[in-house]
Structures are given as C-alpha cells and as structure tokens.
Amino acid sequence: MGITSVWSISSHRDHVIAHLAPRLAPALEADRTDPAARRRWAAWRRAPLPDHRTWYADTSHGGAIDAFWSLTRPGEHVDDVCNGITDPGFHVMENIWEPEPDRADMFVSVHSKDYAVAALFHAIGPDRAALLPGWCGNVLLSATEVRRTLPDVERALTFTPGERARVAERDWLDYGARDERVIDGPLRVWRTAAASGRGLCAVALHVY
Template structure:
C-alpha cells in the first residue's frame, strides 16, 4: 500500500506556540508515553541497527527493523490530529504552513513510501537522536526552549567530514537537485529560530 509522508519543522512566535499548545501538547505527550513506543525506543538504544543495505540480506535483523520502522513512523495521536481525524478544527496547512511563508522559517521533507524521521535517525544513530528534543520528530517549543535546546541539536546534527560521509551513506532518501537534506534542514531552522527569538513546532504525519 502506497503512502506519502511529511516531516514539518516550522518556527513561530510564542503567541502562536501558545495557541497550538492546547491541541498539540496532549497528542505529543500521548505518543511519547505510549508503552509500546517506549519499548521500541529502548530496544533501538540498546542495539543500533547496522547499515540499512544489510537489512534484507540478513534475516536476523527482521524483528529489530520492524520495531525501528514502527518507532519512527508518524505517531498515531499527532498523525490523527494533523489529518483532522481527532480534531476537525485543526489543519496543518492552515495552522502551521500557511502562516509562515518565509522559507527561512520552515523545513518540510515530503517523501513517497518513505519516512524522513526514520532516515534521519538511522543516519545519525541512537546516541545523537537522543539529543534531539521531543519525541521521534515531534515537539513544540517556546523561544526560550529553542535557545535552551540548540546546543544539543547542534551536537546531534554537526559532523566532521568523516562523520558527514558516513551519515550521508546511511540516509536512504532520494533528493532532487534543490531538496534540502534531512540532516541539514532541522539545524538550519533551529539556528534561525534561536537567532530570531521564535519558537518551533515539528510534526511528522501522513499526507492525506
């Protein structure tokens, strides 16, 4: 079955973050505290997966791969919210994307039959992924929280040339000539938001 997914990172004023919080915060927390998701996270932290090009040649990894893919798909509660299922009054386009037309304030990674968060997490590994705030690509932060978390995001997404080569090799997403890589866009938006005194909202979802 085909699907299209999106990972959206957008920066907003604190007033917009406050308006989003009553809807997004409960969905974020529900996905973060789901026992099955926490178990999958712990399993990946204990035993990072090898290079993805070996996954389907060595069947010993099947269970771990399935667990990782379930972990890094859009969380059920955030996905339902973003698609108007749990709250018909909330729409990603109108409430997150349209209000921020400046490309400097956004990173959106859209892929057919792939998940940007999964590719990023596999590329950087569990230790770096654990430095990213929120839960599996989803977070809502005020401007003060953006500044506070920026050092960890920089540690997670800043690479030496040798690290960059390894990370690029583990990112399986296809990019067009003008597409920003999933290892680059998040840090750009975080830095811009911190410099501008803005908050951040990130959501992973299926595009209906």
C-alpha cells in the same frame, strides 16, 4: 494503497506556539509515553541497526527492523491531530504552515512510501537522536526553549568531514536538486529560530 509522509519543522512567534499547544502538546505526550513506543526506543538504543543495505540480506534483523519502522513512523496521536481526525476544525496546512509562509523559516521533507525521521535517526544513530528534543521528530517549543535546546541539537547534527560522509551514506532518502537533506535542514531552522527569538513546531504526519 501508497502513502506520502511529510516531516516539517516551522518557526513561529510564541503566541502561535501557545495557540497550538492545547491540541499538539497532549498528542505529542501521548505518543511519547506510549508503552510500546518506549520499548521500541529502548531496544533501538541497546542495539542500533546495522547499515540499511544489509537489512534484508540478513533475516536475523527482521524483528528489530519492524520495530524501528514502527518507532519512527508518524505517531498516531500527532498524525490524527494534524490530519483533522481528532479535531475536524484543525489541520496542519491552515493551522501550522499557512501562518508562517516564509520558506526560510521552515524545513519540509516529503517522501512517497518513506519516512524522513526514520532516515535521519538511522543516519545519526540512537545516541545523537536522543539529544534531539521532543519525540521522534515531533516537538513544540517556545523561543526560550529553542535557545535552551540549541546546544543539544548542535551536538546531534554537527559532524566532522569524516562523520558527515558516514552519516550521508546511511541516509537512504532520494533528493531532488532543490531538496534539503534531513541531516542539514533541522539544524538550519533551529539556528534561525534561536537567532530571531522564535519558537518551533515540528510534526511528522501522513498525507493520504
């Protein structure tokens, strides 16, 4: 059976972030502290993968590729919360997306049989990915925390023209005419939230 994944970053007032925290914060922490995930993260930082176009021509990368996919797929605990499995009274649509309907305050990347976070992390590499707050695309921040973390996000997602060309080549996702690239959307939303005094909620999940 095929899967569809969604990575969303949405801007919210602090009272909405506080309302989300009891459910999302423990799930994010459980995914972040999972020993297997930490081992995969450390392995990727030690040995970043080569260009994705070489992955399946060189079988020596097989184990590292599998580990990277496991690392950058939606985390089990956040995925379960967002899909109402952990708590049937909670769902990403009603509890995260609908309270903030303004599209300008969101970045949403939807892909069939693919993962936006994986494409972003491969494109920018582990050193820049390590600057991003949260864990593998998931984060919950108050307005104060958004402002405090913006400089790191700027360093992670700001590129010279030459860097941007190389990063864009490593982003394997297919985009429609109106789709925003994963190397652009997150920084846009972070800047908008910081300027307007709002917090952020980012979640990566499967849509079955």
